[in-house]
Amino acid sequence: MKILVIEDEKKMALFIKRGLEEERYIVETAFDGQTGLEIALHNQFDAIVLDVMLPKRDGFAVLSALRGAGNATPVLMLTARGNTDDRVSGLDLGADDYMAKPFHFEELAARLRSIMRRSSPEKSTKMQCMDLILDTVAHVANRWGKEIELTTKEYALLEYLMRNKNRIISRSMITQHVWKHNFDPESNIIDVYIKRVRSKIERPGSPRILQSIRGVGYRMKEVISPDEDIIDDDDDI
Numbered sequence: 001m002k003i004l005v006i007e008d009e010k011k012m013a014l015f016i017k018r019g020l021e022e023e024r025y026i027v028e029t030a031f032d033g034q035t036g037l038e039i040a041l042h043n044q045f046d047a048i049v050l051d052v053m054l055p056k057r058d059g060f061a062v063l064s065a066l067r068g069a070g071n072a073t074p075v076l077m078l079t080a081r082g083n084t085d086d087r088v089s090g091l092d093l094g095a096d097d098y099m100a101k102p103f104h105f106e107e108l109a110a111r112l113r114s115i116m117r118r119s120s121p122e123k124s125t126k127m128q129c130m131d132l133i134l135d136t137v138a139h140v141a142n143r144w145g146k147e148i149e150l151t152t153k154e155y156a157l158l159e160y161l162m163r164n165k166n167r168i169i170s171r172s173m174i175t176q177h178v179w180k181h182n183f184d185p186e187s188n189i190i191d192v193y194i195k196r197v198r199s200k201i202e203r204p205g206s207p208r209i210l211q212s213i214r215g216v217g218y219r220m221k222e223v224i225s226p227d228e229d230i231i232d233d234d235d236d237i
Helices: 010-022 033-042 059-068 084-093 105-119 152-163 171-179 189-201
Strands: 002-006 026-030 047-051 075-079 097-100 126-129 132-135 140-143 146-148 210-213 217-220
Touching (some): 002 033, 010 026, 026 152, 033 059, 047 105, 075 105, 097 105, 126 152, 140 189, 152 171, 152 217, 171 189, 171 217, 189 210
Parallel strands (some): 002 026, 002 047
Antiparallel strands (some): 126 132, 132 140, 210 217
16 A cells, blocks of 8 residues: 655654555655645555645645545644644544644554545455455455465565556566665566565466566466466576
8 A cells, every 4th residue: 555644854754654664555755745735646645644734835735735636535634733723624624534743653553544444445455366365454465365474575566566457567667666766777676576476476386477578577467368478487587
């Protein structure tokens, strides 16, 4: 799942970002209201953590603009101003929850999980590709009736591929959405992680659902055709 944190205190923003990434979320940050609004309007997120006291546009103005544009992404407002009037204003503008600073990170994470479940009761929190199931709230993968252990980065890679099931995903798209360009583009790190994930979600003789498409990228695919250009494990790196 992908979360946007709009917070002008950089230490606080990075603290929240690190904590959420440890919970296996993909996190983007913005340090002023105008930038945060533009990112929120042009990208899809599962939730937004929105500070009230922001430069350029305060949190109330950002929230009002989001809801006015028809954006229904769940929003958790976060502020040092915890008085009742501020909470009422935020909730009336369409916030899904409101927390005052200081806070315990565990509570913030729990409230985010809650608003994401509440906001889309009709939307399943589980993704499936053949018999591989990914629970995006518990951050757990299962196949063959067994839980699969994944590192944070392995989970982020698998979730991104499953969210785009049956679609070919290029290396540059994976770099942007999973690694945020934080590695040498000449590195084979993506190939390494693809192989690690494949070794955990596939068995010898089982259908190949994580495919490497020669010269193009990767995809999660449920129906395997014999004439598809698929690379064997030994050719990945």
